[in-house]
Amino acid sequence: MHAMHISPTLSDALVILVAAGIVIPVFARFRITPIIGFILVGLLVGPFGLGRMVPQQPWLTWITITDPEGLAPFAEFGIVLLLFTIGLELSFNRLWAMRRLVFGLGALELLINASLLAGLLVLLGQYWTGALGLGLALALSSTALVLPMAGTHTPVGRAALAMLLFEDIAIVPIIFLLGALAPVAGSNGVDGLLDTLLLGVLVVGGMMVIGRYALPYLFAQAARTKSPELFLAASLLVVIGASLATGLIGLSPIFGALIAGLLIAETEYHVEVEGIMEPFKGLALGVFLITVGMGIDLVQLWSNLGPIALAVVSVLTLKAVVTGVLLRLMGARLGTATETGILMASPSETTLIVLATAATAQLIQPGTAQFWQMVTAIGLTITPLLAALGRLIGRRMDPVPALPDAAEDGDEPRAIIIGCGRVGRLVADMLRYHGKPYIAIDADADTAERSRREGYNAVFANGARIEALERLGVANSPAVILTMDEPVLAQRITRKLRSAYPGLPIIARARDPQHAGDLYRSGATTAVPETLESSLQLSEAVLVDLGVAMGPVIASIHEKRDEFRDAIMQGGALDHKPKLRTSTVG
Incomplete structure (x- = not known):
């Protein structure tokens, strides 16, 4: 009798789907973010958890991740989809209005945190090039975790968004800088950076021009078929195409995904696109969090518990204080500054990328990279706890929290008209006559588009x-x-x-x-x-x-x-x- 062959891909998919089916409802019942649950699942079923016992107990193959490297592309896709949906919530007008925050607050937060962390590491004996790489890596904060918890329409969310947007833009120069500092780097590091930035401007400009005229037509044709599958295919085509375009020229794929989201946000189809992509984003993000949990080696953690705990506390405290003080100096309320500082204190998923780049460039030793990867994984794991702690302390310092700025963010409560036909338009006319804000939606793409052309605030949904x-x-x-x-x-x-x-x-x-x-x-x-x-x-x-x-x-x-x-x-x-x-x- 032939032995049964188990496909690693199918086995890992089964583990992830079972984990999602258990983690999400259980943690939701206790009103705990599933982020922690996914990381704990990765810790349990990863190579440093039950995976250690697979050689002795082969049946554990069914409940462990047998191919951790195979999950990396799916984890990256989760981050890409997350940035895409964040772009859908924004608009170019809103980003332009935030330019001072992005390039003012965002730049100061990253540079000051990176400089202080690098200086501290130099004092501890790290060579300056490696200290600079570690400082830049640890100064980053998690877009994937922070924005879903803070939102983008609250004072805390707006401040976090500005800083995170600058960090996402700065990833490419950081990686090039580390390459230029590498002992084995060629002499064309700066030239390569300039070439990439020039190509980036051309590609992003081309994407904006093409997207402005092609995307409405593409989604209109998909919507007319009334086929959710075709609409989903069109959405994936846009996000993957944009990510590949920026990735091929050396920019981050998540930057392309963000641009794609911003372009679709300018069309009347953004609500439906966001809704149809939501389940895929959540599952792919869950895969990413599982990979974070799989990187935590409890044996190594226990043997280095003291230094790792000291490093985690030091990084979190320094970043929280610097970010909170900066926000306070820029006029933020005490509660908002405190909550944002604590929320932004943990490292980022991109910290792992920068650490890997620094190790490849031989700026830090493999053991040093592994130590700080452990610190990063722990920081990501406790980010939901930091968010809760920040809210608690922020409310105590500022009992009356600042309300969202409706005029800036378009959050003024508005009536929702379902149906853009004869009756719906008449209702919209009367609401507009009396100065009452509204938005009208219709499941027929042609009706929604015609209403929009005639001046109604209408979208396809x-x-x-x-x-x-x-x-x-x-x-x-x-x-x-x-x-x-x-x-x-x-x-x-x-x-x-x-x-x-x-x-x-x-x-x-x-x-x-x-x-x-x-x-x-x-x-x-x-x-x-x-x-x-x-x-x-x-x-x-x-x-x-x-x-x-x-x-x-x-x-x-x-x-x-x-x-x-x-x-x-x-x-x-x-x-x-x-x-x-x-x-x-x-």
């Missing part, structure tokens, strides 16, 4: 997906208006919204009184039957033409409308006999 509505700010919306002429879909959306947001006003268009009753039972705040409204409007016109004063007519119409609504909500038959006060025609 599927209102039946609660995730799409969440990205449009439904949690803070003053009302959701359902205008589509699809009774079953309207009821389904109403039930989902009422279940997720018990206090949300939901105003729905109904075909007739029976449909209105169904909508009320599904959770609608107000359901407006078209047949009754047309009858009431006809009655109003008749009474006015007969000479009845407008005031009593409007009052009687409102009274009859309330009577109909009560009857519909009680499930009774509508009584069309007059129950109103008589009025004398004057």
Whole structure:
């Protein structure tokens, strides 16, 4: 009988999917970020965990990662997707408005932290070139972990975003600098850097020009097919193509992903793209976190517990103090500066890349690189704990936290109109006339595009997906208006919204009184039957033409409308006999 062959790829995929299926719901139940869970899973199933026992217990192959190197591309893809979705939340106008923060606060935070860390390492006996490489590596902070926890629309999130954006831009010069400092480096290190930066400007400029005209057409064609698979394929084509374009010229692939996200954010399809990419981003990011956990060797950690603990505490404390003081000097509130400083204290996933570059360039010894990789892994693991600690201390220092700047970030609560047809446009016209902000969505790409061309604030998105509505700010919306002429879909959306947001006003268009009753039972705040409204409007016109004063007519119409609504909500038959006060025609 032939021995069963186990594919390492399938075996590792099974472990990751089981881990995701267990970690996410369990940690969500206890309101703990799954970030810690994924790292602990990597620690458990990695080569330094149960993987050590595979030679003695072959059955452990089924529950351990047998090919750690094979996960690296998937981990990198997770970071690429993360930067892509961050780009979707931004816009070029917003980045331009943040330019002083990015190149002012961001540059100061990185350079001061790197200089102080490098100086400290020189005092401890590290040669200056290796100390500079380590200082730059450890000064970086984790985009993958910080932004999902801080968001991008809070004071803490805005400050963190500015610093992280500069760090992402600085990765390429840092890597070239380390190459130029290498003992084996050629004389063209600076020339190579300049060539890459020039190529980068040309490629990014080309991407922006092509993306501005090609992306709306590409996603419009994908949306017209109403095929989620094709829409997903188009999204992946854009993000992977942009990442490859910047990667081929020597820039970071995550920079290309960020540019791709920014370009799509300028189109009306960004909500749907973000929603359809979310599950892939979460799973790929989970793979990255598992690889971080796999890099922690508990045996080595225990044997060097004292030095590693001292290094972790020293790096976190120095970065937290420097970042917090900088923010305070630039006018941030004490609570915001404190929370941001603590949150930004841990190293980054890109720290591992810079450490590997420094080791390859022979600026640091392999043992030194392994030590600081361990420090980095521990720093990443405790980042959620730092976030919680920062919030706690920040609130105590500043009991009244600063609110998001709605004018800057576009976070002003706005009504959401689902459906850009005749009724939806009329509702949008009335909201606009009275100065009420709104956004209209439609699952038909042509309808959404036509509405946008005609001046409506409309985007392509599927209102039946609660995730799409969440990205449009439904949690803070003053009302959701359902205008589509699809009774079953309207009821389904109403039930989902009422279940997720018990206090949300939901105003729905109904075909007739029976449909209105169904909508009320599904959770609608107000359901407006078209047949009754047309009858009431006809009655109003008749009474006015007969000479009845407008005031009593409007009052009687409102009274009859309330009577109909009560009857519909009680499930009774509508009584069309007059129950109103008589009025004398004057």
